[in-house]
Amino acid sequence: MVRPHRPPLARTIRRGLVLALVAILILIVLFPFYWLVQMSFKTEREAFQMPPQIVFVPTLQNYVSVLQGKFVRALGNSAITATTTTVLSLLLGVPAAYALSRARFGSDWAISLWMLATRMAPPIAFGIPFFLIYKNLELIDTLHGLIIIYLTFNLSLVIWTMRTFFDGLPVSLEEAAYIDGAGVFETFLRVTLPLSTPGLATTAIFCFLLSWNDFFYSLILARSDALTAPVAIVNFMNYESWEYGKISAGGTLIMLPVVVFSLAVKKYLVSGLTAGAIKG
């Protein structure tokens, strides 16, 4: 009779310890999110009660207050600017990345490097020049003004990420398409892009996050019409007291679309992040 194989005790213990460690790490990472969300459903008095109430009667009052004010518009502005920037960054950046990956000319690396110029200095270094230029072009407090700014730093991200991705794709697949009579466009659209879906998803998420979470440029270049959510939420810090309930409800609302979007493309995100990891 064959005895069933049982893992040695040491291995079981080690596995248990690793799982416990992972669980602890997950708790540590997720705790601030839990705290934020639960606070958004509490009254001001309950929010900082010690010991904290784990079980409480939730209230939607904070959400009602937030959704009745200007915050909804700011949230809409964030959605428009982040989505448009992401789409435009991919439309402009992916072909550029492809061109830089496939073309053979001496200065391709120099061009790639210069595309990073917008990220070589902290945003504050560009703040005043952008403000003055925008003031003269009457782009201050406009959504398209913000979108253009976000494009400047998102494009470099797209180009650098996607170029690396395209470099990892075998050229022979494209060559096969050429043999079958496909042109550059057709090859790019029908062969290269479908193979790049994980990379595109990853890049799209990072583009979206960079624009969605931007605080600095919205602070400098938007007043009230184009104000985005990250700045609007700060304005719940009143001079005489802070509205923690609204801040936490606003924070939860800001977080929600990103979580949903990330979960929706989770499959692509994982493969996108690991693509090329074992490439020799």
Place this chain on the structure above:
Amino acid sequence: MAPRTTTKPISRRRLLRGALALGGLGLLSACAPAAPPAGKPSEGKPAAQAPAKTGQAYAGTSLKMMMVGHAYGQGLTEKLPELEQKTGIKVEIDQLAFPVLNQRADLELSSGSGAYDVLQLIFIRSGRWITAGWAEPLNTFIDDANLTDKGELALDDFLAGAMAPFKRGDTIYALPWLADSTVVGYRTDIYEKAGFAKFPETYGALQEAAAKIHSPETAAFVTSDNLHWIWPNWLISHGGSFFANPPDDLRPTFDTPEAIQAAEMFGTLVSKYAPPGSPKIDTGLAQTSMHQGKAASYLDGLGNTQQIINTEKTQLADKMAFTNTPSGPKGHFPQLAVHGFMINKASKKKQAAWELVKWAAGKDTMLWNALNQGHLAGTRASMLNNPEVKQKFTWRGSDLPMLHQSVMERAGSGYMAYRTVPQFPPIGDRVIIALQTIASGQATPADAMKALQKDAESMLEKEGVKIR
């Protein structure tokens, strides 16, 4: 044998052409002209200014105003239909967090943008903004009988300490609406239990009381992290100052024995007898410490301190009381921060803006805000002496209106002048660093203040101030 295939070369031109074509499509949509949002005033294009003083004389005029997020601003927003009905002016008020306001207002004004017609004249920036010519002098409007009913405006109703920062000689640059006076809110039960019938009247006595009261559960004292606003209560009361004789003599005086002693006392209080994290606890957390019973006393501006009895946030309100800040060896020098409404020099609608300023800092508006928005930190004597206000804001024997008025009258003597010199903001930031260094034990008070002195001299010299 398999046929030999030839790889179709991708020419650089073909690739770039393709990339450009795709990119161009995106760019076109990005640059497509966006329709201006409804109701947005057109920058640089003044609305027609109709003669004043007739009903709805400014019909069709829209103004933008920038101020800090505050109950007063919420009250103004609620009452805007009243102004619109009276004058025809439509107003959009942007209420921003204080750090955001500081940054944005500076940027708008320094770039000559007329996007905002009326702005909050921030106390510590008033010197810089007025000197730079960014605030429109109001006397032209005040003295014009067609624009101003002086009886209704009642300039004398503004308390001296509130008006002083916005006057240069006889010229007025703003009308004050907020005067934050430093007061103390404290737990009477805790102090009584420790044997103190009332709150200590000197900083020395406060330190002794703190040593007796302080426990791991309840800190004896808490304050906010705006240390260049809190510490001067100690500094000036001990005979110290920021500058030798502001605004005429701006030699810094941080390394004097008085300043070092004030820094040492303050540093000890916030490091030994305040909640963990002090002195980097922000206003919200300082208030929360009081709400949750984790601190026994709170020194800050009236508007902030008043929040400790907000019954929506605490069950301890009926154990709190308010009193004056303590005195030092040289006397009692509570701090006062005043904020006003000013007209942007670059505004194209100054007459209409004056209507807004008059209304926003008017007697009726301020009284309404006190009674309906809980805004006690006002600037008019008529509001503070109103019987309804007195009744509403007297809490367990603490007459808050009187407390506030006494600080404003006292600050009118001129000791707050250090705060409105144009060079104050960066020096103030450096003071915060020095005090944090002392509280965290990284440097002795003497060393920290000497380093502060050296840096302040260097900063002022760069600003063109003659130090030696």
